[in-house]
Every structure is written in structure tokens, then in C-alpha cells.
Amino acid sequence: MKRWRNAWRFLPLLSVIALTLTGCGNEQLTTLLPKGEGSEMQFNLMMLSLYIMIGVFVVVALIYTIVLVRFRRRGESDNEIPEQTEGNVVLEILWTVVPIILLLILAVPTVMATFALDEGTEKVPEGATVVKVTAHQYWWEFEYPDLGVKTAQDLYIPSGERVYFELASKDVLHSFWVPTLGGKMDTNTATVNKMWLNAQEPGTYYGKCAELCGPAHALMDFKVIAQEKEDFEAWAESMKEASSQASTDQAAQGEEIFANSCIGCHAVGADGGNTGPNLTNFGDREKVAGILDHTDENIKAWIAKPSEFKPGNNMPAFEDQLNDEELNALVAYLNGLKVEE
Ligand code: HEC
Ligand SMILES: [Cu+2]
Known part of the structure; x- marks a missing residue:
């Protein structure tokens, strides 16, 4: 009996766990x-x-x-067997x-x-x-x-x-x-x-x-x-x-790098391969590669080493081929790819 009374002490803990877990959702x-x-x-x-x-x-x-209450044994002297039913x-x-x-x-x-x-x-x-x-x-x-x-x-x-x-x-x-x-x-x-x-x-x-x-x-x-x-x-x-026309010099430099290194896998508008995602409206996206916040730093980090973020994905790393200036140019170009205001 005592042990069961103690079990109630876990109730607040359980409620806290339950309340915390209800917060682990996402309404989307x-x-x-x-x-x-x-x-x-x-x-x-x-x-x-x-x-x-x-x-x-x-x-x-x-x-x-x-059944438990009604047919329970009432004390030592209660030896009566209730009526037995079969079928x-x-x-x-x-x-x-x-x-x-x-x-x-x-x-x-x-x-x-x-x-x-x-x-x-x-x-x-x-x-x-x-x-x-x-x-x-x-x-x-x-x-x-x-x-x-x-x-x-x-x-x-x-x-x-x-x-x-x-x-x-x-x-x-x-x-x-x-x-x-x-x-x-x-x-x-x-x-x-x-x-x-x-x-x-x-x-x-x-x-x-x-x-x-x-x-x-x-x-x-x-x-x-x-x-x-x-x-x-x-x-x-x-x-x-959608046009892929770069609007600044930096973006124009990015466009050129893109045309050399990326377009074989990524299409912008009608041109380009489809081994990788179509980037026509990349600038409108809230996430990079579906998972990273859309910041310049994350875009650069992704291009430098995609497998860091998505193990085993099919985009090669460019950390040895592109320097910081080139990465910045690519970011400027990619962020300009928008169709929504
Ligand atoms: C061999 C093909 C290939 C090449 C070359 C390539 N990529 Fe990718 N890229 C991919 C693939 C595949 C993904 C999707 C990875 C994933 O999410 O699993 C991707 C994803 C991306 C993303 C995220 C897309 C999104 O919709 O959020 C960006 C940005 C990107 N690549 C930029 C580049 C840039 C810039 C270059 C050139 C420097 C380049 N890629 C070269 C295959 C390639
Ligand atoms: Cu899958």
C-alpha cells in the first residue's frame, strides 16, 4: 500500500514531461x-x-x-464460491x-x-x-x-x-x-x-x-x-x-563561374542540367538545400562542402576550387535569382 502511495509523487514529473513533449511539434x-x-x-x-x-x-x-469489487473475497471467513455459469x-x-x-x-x-x-x-x-x-x-x-x-x-x-x-x-x-x-x-x-x-x-x-x-x-x-x-x-x-541576367558586376562574375562550374547540374530558367535542383527562383527560397537558413554564410558553406550538411549527397565540394571572392560572387548571383517581389 505504501509503495503505491509513493508512486503518486511521480505525477508532477510525468505532467512536466507530458507538457514539454506537447511543445515538440510544429504546426506546419x-x-x-x-x-x-x-x-x-x-x-x-x-x-x-x-x-x-x-x-x-x-x-x-x-x-x-x-466484478472486482462485487465478487472480491471479504475477509478470512468469506469462503463462499459465487454461482458458476457455463455458456x-x-x-x-x-x-x-x-x-x-x-x-x-x-x-x-x-x-x-x-x-x-x-x-x-x-x-x-x-x-x-x-x-x-x-x-x-x-x-x-x-x-x-x-x-x-x-x-x-x-x-x-x-x-x-x-x-x-x-x-x-x-x-x-x-x-x-x-x-x-x-x-x-x-x-x-x-x-x-x-x-x-x-x-x-x-x-x-x-x-x-x-x-x-x-x-x-x-x-x-x-x-x-x-x-x-x-x-x-x-x-x-x-x-x-525569369531571366538570369546579373544586375551587378559581382553577380556578373558569379554568373560566369556558374556557367563554368555549376550549370551542368543546375538549371536556371530553361538552361542547364537536372542532376541538381533547378535554381530559377533560388533567391526566393527560405532555406538552402531545404534545411539551412538562407544566409550568405550558409550558401558559401554549402557550396564549399555540401557533404558537411547532407552526408552522401550528390553535389561535389568546391572548397579547393573556389576562393572566398568567387564564393561571394556566386552568392550575389544566386541571391539575385528571384521571381517574387
Ligand atoms: C555534379 C552536379 C553538381 C554540380 C557540378 C553542382 N551542384 Fe549544386 N547541387 C547538386 C545536387 C545534387 C544538389 C542537391 C543536394 C541535396 O540537397 O541533396 C545541389 C544543391 C545545390 C544548392 C542548394 C539548392 C537549393 O535549392 O537550396 C545550391 C545553392 C547549389 N547546389 C549551388 C551550386 C553551385 C554554386 C555550384 C557550382 C559552383 C554547384 N552547385 C555545382 C549537384 C551539383
Ligand atoms: Cu528520400
Whole structure:
């Protein structure tokens, strides 16, 4: 008895741990604060099963407690054995039928949601935005085939409508996941997987790779930037017209270095390779390589030695080839690559 009384002393500690852990979330990266049509459907299914589980738990715990109290042995002299029952038709029907009903309540909406989440992916409705997503170790490429636009890291979509995705991978298995909006779905090398997302409000949502894909898997982050339809269309328009014209001498020097050392892997506008992320709107990005704060220092550090930040990634280090002045020139050029004001 004494030992149990002492156990209560841990209650404050447990509450502190619980409170601290509730702070370990990010509202742009959670399934529990859904901001998308798909994630809301999934959240409702989760809550439905939670309520059913709580209901079952309460009933079972209640019966358990009643039996425990009512049929307990009352002192030394209590040697009476309660009435023994064997087989009870009513009870057996009850505990067979009730779970069947509960499973039906769970199964019907689950199956319906499963089909609803796949709706339209085979035959995309007229006028909908389609995005081809290609996962690479360890970055994301986004192409809008109908708009003739390509970008990376930041996925721009119109809000308030379903956007259709064709998901594939360039190298190994990855998985595309934007917890706040819905998903997730694997990206494969041989097949194209399809899904849609619908961000109900404009905003920035975080995405992650959800399939272990190599040493920098945990750093394979991206962002979804959902905008009002006209803002999105304006963005796509300016992406098409984006010019890589350097505006200062320093940036012009950077452009030249870029044309010599980088363009084979990185495209700006329509020109360049796609071994690395398209940098047409690099200056608009909040992060460098999806993970580092967008500061001049971080850009330089990244170009000098990318593997320092993302182990095993496919960009070579330039620390031995470029001096500080050249790195500064590159930064000036890269930061000038903007399409948004
Ligand atoms: C062999 C191909 C290759 C070359 C050459 C190359 N890169 Fe990269 N670069 C990559 C890859 C791959 C990534 C993506 C790394 C990752 O996130 O896993 C990348 C990422 C980047 C990023 C981050 C992009 C973003 O969207 O945040 C910058 C900036 C960058 N490279 C600049 C340069 C510059 C400047 C040069 C030339 C000095 C250069 N790269 C040369 C392959 C290359
Ligand atoms: Cu991955």
C-alpha cells in the first residue's frame, strides 16, 4: 500500500514531461491540425477509431471494476464460491454482434475515404493543376507540364482546389509526405504513383521524405507554398519569364563561374542540367538545400562542402576550387535569382 502511495509523487514529473513533449511539434508538420481536404478525412477516421477505442475501453474497464469489487473475497471467513455459469447464449451473441457492428462503423467510412482519396487521379479533371514530382537523393524536383515550369525544393500550388501529383523517383525509393495536407505516397523508379492534395487555405506547409533513402534521408525536406489561384498563376508566369541576367558586376562574375562550374547540374530558367535542383527562383527560397537558413554564410558553406550538411549527397565540394571572392560572387548571383517581389 505504501509503495503505491509513493508512486503518486511521480505525477508532477510525468505532467512536466507530458507538457514539454506537447511543445515538440510544429504546426506546419502535423497530422493533428489538418489544413487539407485529404488530411481532414484522414484525421476524422483517426478520431472515429479513437472514439470507438475509448468506448470499448470504458465499457470493459467498468465491467472489470464492478466484478472486482462485487465478487472480491471479504475477509478470512468469506469462503463462499459465487454461482458458476457455463455458456450464456445472450452474452455470446452480444460479444459477437457488438464487435461486428463496431467494425462496420469503422470499415465503411475507411473504405469510402480510401476511394475518395484516389478520385480523379486516373483521369484528371479539366483545368486542374498537375505536378510531376521527382524525388532525388536528397531533394525534390517539381515540374508543371501544362505550364512549362520546373522548380525544386519549394512546391507552389493554388489553394482551395485539388492539385494532382504524379510521383516518381530518379534513384531509390522515397516517399512524398505533407502531413498537414494529406498523403503520403511512395515514389518508385519504375512506376508512377498518383494522388491529389487540396490545401484549404493559403500558407506554407512542410513536407518530408518518409522512406529511408540514405544517410541524409532525415534532411530531405521540402515546402509547400499554397497561394490564391491568381497569385499562383502570376508566380508561374514570372517563372516562365525569369531571366538570369546579373544586375551587378559581382553577380556578373558569379554568373560566369556558374556557367563554368555549376550549370551542368543546375538549371536556371530553361538552361542547364537536372542532376541538381533547378535554381530559377533560388533567391526566393527560405532555406538552402531545404534545411539551412538562407544566409550568405550558409550558401558559401554549402557550396564549399555540401557533404558537411547532407552526408552522401550528390553535389561535389568546391572548397579547393573556389576562393572566398568567387564564393561571394556566386552568392550575389544566386541571391539575385528571384521571381517574387
Ligand atoms: C555534379 C552536379 C553538381 C554540380 C557540378 C553542382 N551542384 Fe549544386 N547541387 C547538386 C545536387 C545534387 C544538389 C542537391 C543536394 C541535396 O540537397 O541533396 C545541389 C544543391 C545545390 C544548392 C542548394 C539548392 C537549393 O535549392 O537550396 C545550391 C545553392 C547549389 N547546389 C549551388 C551550386 C553551385 C554554386 C555550384 C557550382 C559552383 C554547384 N552547385 C555545382 C549537384 C551539383
Ligand atoms: Cu528520400
